[in-house]
Amino acid sequence: MAMAMAMEQGPQQSVEQFKGQARLPKFAVPRRYDLSFKPDLSACTFTGAVQITIDVIDPTHFLVLNSAELAVRDGSVSFKSHYFDKELRPSEIVLVEGDEILVLKFDEVLPIGTGVLAIGFEGTLTDRMKGFYRSVYEHNGEKKNMAVTQFEPADARRCFPCWDEPACKATFKITLEVPSELVALSNMPVIDEKIDGSLKMLSFQESPIMSTYLVAIVIGLFDYVEGSTTDGIKVRVYCQVGKSNQGKFALDVAVKTLDVYKKYFNEPYPLPKLDMVAIPDFAAGAMENYGLVTYRESALLYDEHHSAAANKQRVATVVAHELAHQWFGNLVTMEWWTHLWLNEGFATWVSYLSADSLFPEWKIWTQFLDETTGGLRLDALAESHPIEVDINHANEIDEIFDAISYMKGASVIRMLQSYLGANVFQKSLALYIKRFAWSNAKTEDLWAALEEISGEPVNLIMNSWTKQKGYPVVSVKVSADSLEFEQSQFLSSGLTGDGQWMVPITICFGSYDAQKKFLLKTKIKKLDKLDFSDASDISHTLVEQGGQRKGGQSWIKVNIEQTGFYRVQYDDQLTAGLRYAIEAKQLSETDRFGILDDSFALCMACKQTTSSLISLMSAYREELSYTVVSQMISMSYKLANMIAEATPELLNETKLFLINLLQFSAEKLGWDPKEGESHLDAMLRGEILTALAELGHESTLHEAVRRFTAFLDDRNTPLLPPDIRRPAYIAVMQTVTATNKSGYDSLLRVYKETDLSQEKVRILGCLSSCPDAAVVLDVLNFILTPAVRSQDVVYGLGGISRKGRETAWIWLKENWEFISKTWGSGFLITRFVSSIVSPFSSDEKAKEIEAFFSTRIKPSISRTLKQSLERVGNNARWINYIKNDKELGEVVRELAYRKY
Structure with missing residues (x-):
């Protein structure tokens, strides 16, 4: 269509024809950018010039490229074709601000062939953490500015005019003029440096072909x-002066991870160097720029004395994720943002593969279930979206950097790898990367490589997972001589969707030695005894006796090790058998997690009573697995909040039950780290003590405050190591009131005194848990002050106490204009909406929220608002369901006062 339009162009045509288009016209494409920049870090401005070598594919009077918030210098624009000597200047230059495009109109036709487009421009180093922006740091007590770029998804256009689409790959030659005392980095190494007094001119080696968002x-x-x-690739970790020791762990991870990926992808890291930089102000967690990966400080730096075990694991997995992109995303790039999941889903999945290789004791594949659950939670909403989602405009892209692209994407990859086998999968990925290196690919290209190696109908199977939203719940029923499987779309509203999937079903029968797998292609499938002949003789008996044997001493488990992206609902007989298996410790921790998580989801969707969920949770009292207990804690918070709304008279006994549930593991772990204890025990101790503090466990609160008091006197006291600081901070905030704010003031003092980003984030995440609404308001006002970096404000929104919820909503309304202006141009704005709106639980509140946003909606928050309002409606339905659960009071009271 673009080519036909180009052929018809004439000098009389208007720039209006290009407005409102989702994609740039293709009658000219870039091949090489020669870029030069001179930033003024004091004035927070920059000047630049670019010469873009382009191929004119069709004769045209127009060149259309992306540009935003840049001033094109008068007389700086020209085009010179390799086919004639004269320089052409545009007769009209129009910046279409709404579409972020620059239209150059020429009176003479630009002929087919190669030419050079030259543009001079000026811009501002903004504080918005996108495009070319400034970050503020402190050196020798003085605040200074650094200049940083963040171009993904579509913000290179804020730094230089360009074809800012992932398929428009080109090479980049960059020159910088900067103060001579500063470090200047880009994707490639410096090949020439000239010092002229207080300034130096740095020329960087020309890059290989890549997309603009990776510059x-x-x-x-x-x-x-x-x-x-x-193989000699130089790797560096850059950080603020004085923090280099905190970069050593990430450096070690990066060096080893590059070697892991070289072997796994059968392709060496393709650039001559890799730099990783900790940026004080950074909106995302990290960004995979080719050869120059940028990070939040908290995602790259690790302090042995003040970082927790969870911080260490996050650094390892984030580094592994970003380095996976050097192959999956940078070397082979998605053709358009519809295929974002190819980047993010794969990088998420591969990061676990690398972390498991480097740290097998972390049992990281068990923790991967947190990714799966995150994807399942979001994808159970009617307002979810397919993995492959149509993007019609650049302002829609930010919202799809979500749990669908990352978590669901990674989970369906894991499901497919499990179905095809690890070796077949690895060979297929290596083929895909070799075939599309330095190019762009679509989802279908990956499926083709997998089909070629495996011989399986991968495209047919996977289309049902990537092209439609949602996933199935597989109901399993047992009869005298068969198992019946029925799939239907699971929705957290309790309604049933009309989706249907090709579901890889795996089953084990009383033992992991007796397994069977098949592909559920239809809505319903029955398997009789003959179908189990390849599993074992035990399965015949199990099916005949409803999944149980000898008084309930055996069981049937579907979705072995939770590798499938679906939920399972068992009939009563099978549920009883699984409960026995949990108590008898016959199931793996991944399967124990899966049974619990599926039951919780069914309960929230009003497909299972809350009393039956609580009864099932009681079977996990002696659970010690980090991942399982962590999930149980997340469920506990939600349950306590919902019961408080539905049946407040049961709240204290519900909390008592939940405290009893966690006591076994809490007593096993204690407060103090044990010599030689595992990384997972260190993480679990912090989570359990945090939960006990939030639930109001008196002895935990007392001990936490005692240790915090010692910490105020000595920041290096062994009484409060990093892994238990969060529970101490939470406990302190439980004691704070509007008339006694000493604990809050003390925490703020710690916040202001530390220069460790992880510690600041840890404190911000605890402040709003205070049950006093007046204090919550103080906290929310504090996070909008200059004392909190713009990137970190969202941490202060996490965990707002139930009593502070309405206060937070009023605060959001009163400050919306400021919030929208400050964060509205990036994805962080969605966190304000989801954090404050989603916890509500009444239809009346949903209407009030909808009315407020009706005149304030923007494309960047549209999907998030709809999802948040859907969650409010789902909470309201669940509360009504809890009210009608006639067994709930009896079950809670019996378990709350049970003696163990």
């Missing part, structure tokens, strides 16, 4: 630590 520049004052891979 990067960082300018500031840094220290670094350095290492190299087995």
